[in-house]
Amino acid sequence: MPKSPTVDGQPSGDSRRRSLGALLRRVHLGGPVSRAGLAEWLGVNRSTVLALTSELVAAGLVREGFPELTGRAGRPSLVVRPASDRVYVLAFDIAVDRLVAARVGLGGEIQDRREAHRARAGVDLETVVGVLADLGRQLHRSAAEGAVCVGVGASYCGMIRPGDGMVRFGPDLGWVDQAFGAELERRLDLGLPVLVGNEAHLGALAEHQRGVGVGVRNLVYLHGDVGVGGGIIVGGELLGGDGGYGSEVGHMLVNPYDGRPCGCGSRGCLEAEVGERALLDAAGRPADLIGRDAVREVVEAAGRGEPAARDALRTVGDWLGIGVANVINLFNPGMVVFGGVLREVYRGAAPHVQRRIAANVLPVSRTRAQLRVCALGDDATLVGAAELGFARLLADPLGVRAG
Template identity: 30%
Template structure:
C-alpha cells in the first residue's frame, strides 16, 4: 500500500492579501492561492477566513484534512514565541491577538506562528538565495523595511519577539523623519519605497532640476520608487543622489549588523530589490566601507529569488521543523 504524501500549509498574512500554499516536505509549492485580508472588526475574522479557504481548496482538490500535517504562518508585528500570539499589528487592528490558539481550534491542525519578515528569511534560507547558508541576514525593502536574522539555522527572536527589527535601526540620529514605530530617523524612513519617494521629493523641492522626473512630479505631484530607479539608470543627477543616500544608509546598517553577526549571506528582498544592480552596486560599495574587512570577505550580498513565495515557503519550513521536533512525523 502506497502512503499518500503529506502536505504542509504555508500562510503569509499581509495588510491587503493573505498568501497561502500547500507545500511538500521538500519545500516545493504544490498549490498556491491568495485571499483578501478581512480587516473588519479589528481583524478578528482573519483566522476564520484562513480556515474556510483551506477547507475550500481541499474540496476543490478532492482531498481531506488528513493530508495536512500542520500550518506555518507569518504575521506582521512581534510574535510571542510561547503561545503564538501577536503582540501588536497596527495595520490589521490586532493587539495581544491569540492567532495560534484560534487557528488551532478552528482548523484542528497544529499551528506555528512567526513574524512575516522572519518567515521570508527562512524561506530564502531553505529554497531561495540563502540556500545552504545557516547564518544570514534577510532584509525586505517594500513599503517599510522588514528583517530576519538567522544564526546557526535558527531565527533570532530576542527576549520578547522583537528580534530582527532591522528597519528600526536609527540611521539619521538627529532631525530624522518620523517613523510609524514612534521613533524618528529609522532606516525605514530612508530605505523603503516610501522613504525613497520622500527623499526624491525633498531633492526636487530644494533644487532646480530640469528632467523628466521633475516634470512628472510637477504635473502629478507624486512619483514612485521605480521611477527614481529608472531615472538613475538614465543618469539623472537627482535620482542618482537619492540612490546614493539610500545605499549609504542601508550599507551602514547592514555592515554594523554584519560586524556583530559575521553572516555568510545578506539577502535583499521586497519590491525595492527589483531595482537589481542599480541598488546592489552602490550598496556593496557602501557596505565594504563600513564592514570589518574579514566580515566583508566572508559575506555575499544577493537579491532574494523567491519573491512573494518566500513567506509561504518559510511558514511551511517552520511547521515541518516544529512537528519533527515533536516527533509527530516519526
C-alpha cells in the same frame, strides 16, 4: 478524509525520533535520494536506514521508487522521495497588499494557492482571519482523496509571540496584542495548532533552507515593504533572543539627527529611512502612491537617468548601506540577502550600499559577506510559513496527528 499518518503505538525513543526526523528532513529539503545516500548523510549503516525508511513508508510519509530517467546507462537504484501528494501543510502570508493561502506538499512544492486583496490599513482581526480561514478551508477541501494536513504556518508582518501566535505589535495593520494565531486556529477548526512567525524571520528561514542561502551558516535577511524586517541566522539557527523578538534590524537607529518618523513611534530607524515611503518621497512621487510597483518604477526611472529617481536611490542606498555595514560588523555573516521590495532597491542602489560597506565594515569581515537578492522572490515568506507548518512533523515524524 484526513487521518493521522501514524498508527504506531510503540514507545518512540528520542534517538529514533531524531533519526527519523533527520531522514525525513533530508528528503523534504533535498528531494529524492538513494538509501545509500541517506546512510552516508546520517552516518549510519544501510540496515539502519532500511529500518528507518520502512517506518516512514509505513506511515505514508515517503515512498520508494525509481528516479526520473537520467539518460545514464545501467540499472538505476531505488530512491526515497517525499509523499508530496499525500502529506501537506496550509501556509498563510499576510502581505502588505494581499492575503495569501497555499497548500504546500511535503517536499516544499506549492500545490495550490488562493489570494485575496487586502486594504492597506484599518483591517480588524476578525475580517483578516475570516478571509484566511475561508481560503484555507477551500484548499483543504480540494486536496486529493486520502491526503492529510499535518500542520499550519502563517507569516505576519509584525512582532509575534512564538508560543501562541499573538501579534504583540503589528503597525502595518495597527494591531497590538491581537490573538491572531489562536483565532485562525479556531476558525480553521482542523484540530491543528497554527504556528505564526514574523515575515522576515520566515523569509530568512526559507532562503536558508531552500533559497540563495542554503549551506550558509551565518546569514542576514532584510525584508522590505512598508516597513523593514530582519531575520538573522546565527550558526544555522534563527536568532530569536529571549522572547523571540530579536533580529529587528528595521528599528536600528541610523539617523539620530533629522530622522524620518517611524511606524514604531521613534524617528530615524532604518525602516524609516529605507522603507517604500522613504524612496518614493525622496523621488518626489505622489504621497498616495505605494507598493512594489511604485518602487520598481523609481528604480527603472533611475536606470533611464531621471535625476530625482537617481538621487532618491543614492540617498536610500546610503542608509541601507549603513544598516548593512552595521549588521556585517555585528554578525560577520557569510551572506546578506535582500527580500521583499529591498530586492528592487538593492538592484538599483548596489554601488551606494557597497560604498558604505567599504567605508564602514572592518576589513576582516568585509571579505566574507556576499550580497544577494532572495531566490524565492515574493514567495519567500509563504515558503517560510510552510516550513513552520512542517516543523512539528520533522521533529517527530510518527508523533504528529493530522488535521
